[in-house]
Amino acid sequence: MNNVVLRLSNVKKTYRSGDEGSLPVLQGVDFTLHAGELVALVAPSGTGKSTLLHLAGLLDTPDEGDIEIAGQNTRGLADAGRTALRRDQIGFVYQFHHLLAEFTAQENVMLPQMIAGVRKAEARVKAQHLLGQFGLAHRVKHLPGKLSGGEQQRVAIARALANNPVLLLADEPTGNLDVRTADAVFDELLNAVRGQGLAALVATHNEELLARMDRVMTLRDGKLVERVQP
Numbered sequence: 001m002n003n004v005v006l007r008l009s010n011v012k013k014t015y016r017s018g019d020e021g022s023l024p025v026l027q028g029v030d031f032t033l034h035a036g037e038l039v040a041l042v043a044p045s046g047t048g049k050s051t052l053l054h055l056a057g058l059l060d061t062p063d064e065g066d067i068e069i070a071g072q073n074t075r076g077l078a079d080a081g082r083t084a085l086r087r088d089q090i091g092f093v094y095q096f097h098h099l100l101a102e103f104t105a106q107e108n109v110m111l112p113q114m115i116a117g118v119r120k121a122e123a124r125v126k127a128q129h130l131l132g133q134f135g136l137a138h139r140v141k142h143l144p145g146k147l148s149g150g151e152q153q154r155v156a157i158a159r160a161l162a163n164n165p166v167l168l169l170a171d172e173p174t175g176n177l178d179v180r181t182a183d184a185v186f187d188e189l190l191n192a193v194r195g196q197g198l199a200a201l202v203a204t205h206n207e208e209l210l211a212r213m214d215r216v217m218t219l220r221d222g223k224l225v226e227r228v229q230p
């Protein structure tokens, strides 16, 4: 298939620290994610979900194996190439929003676009459109500190989508929200992902949200395997 957005082949990662020796976390992960696919990653704490998302998002490099994003193998890619791929093809959503406190919601969504070379006026229009899509048209000029937790996370999702990525990586995107807000925000996230035909890999502990995903994967013995749904 030629619409592979993310491919991990035999990806291995071991953390080494002086006193405690080495901790093998990923031990040969194979995984393929296609455009339009929504996949959940559900596994016990400490099994390597964040490690996997960091590698897939080119925030870290594996000890072994290949990571391909939108048809490009990233092995041996120089920092500038990794940064460009990350900026142009990948959107991230974290448990804690990481919005810039001194910038408005709109400016937070404009920023990654302007870093990518989009003109300010165009970036503003896109930011307003995206924020409107997440029900925040009346909040565009607010600083993050003046927004509710759910609103902050919606801004973070809008920011992740701002450069039209092909791949969305989310690490517990609603883990910091109360159940009702989490449900609503997750729904909006999935709608946006489906609407734009993105591929998404979402680590979550929220079992109730899994029915809305195409596949549920888990980490077992350092490998990624499909979890059979009860």
Ligand SMILES: Nc1ncnc2c1ncn2[C@@H]1O[C@H](COP(=O)(O)OP(=O)(O)OP(=O)(O)O)[C@@H](O)[C@H]1O
Pocket (backbone or CB within 6 Å): 015, 016, 017, 023, 025, 043, 044, 045, 046, 047, 048, 049, 050, 051, 052
């Ligand atoms: N930079 C690091 N250096 C050393 N060990 C690390 C590092 N990052 C993670 N680890 C260890 O690797 C293991 C996997 O961590 P990771 O954060 O990927 O797990 P996780 O499945 O995302 O956990 P959680 O659900 O609690 O967020 C853990 O035992 C963690 O302590």
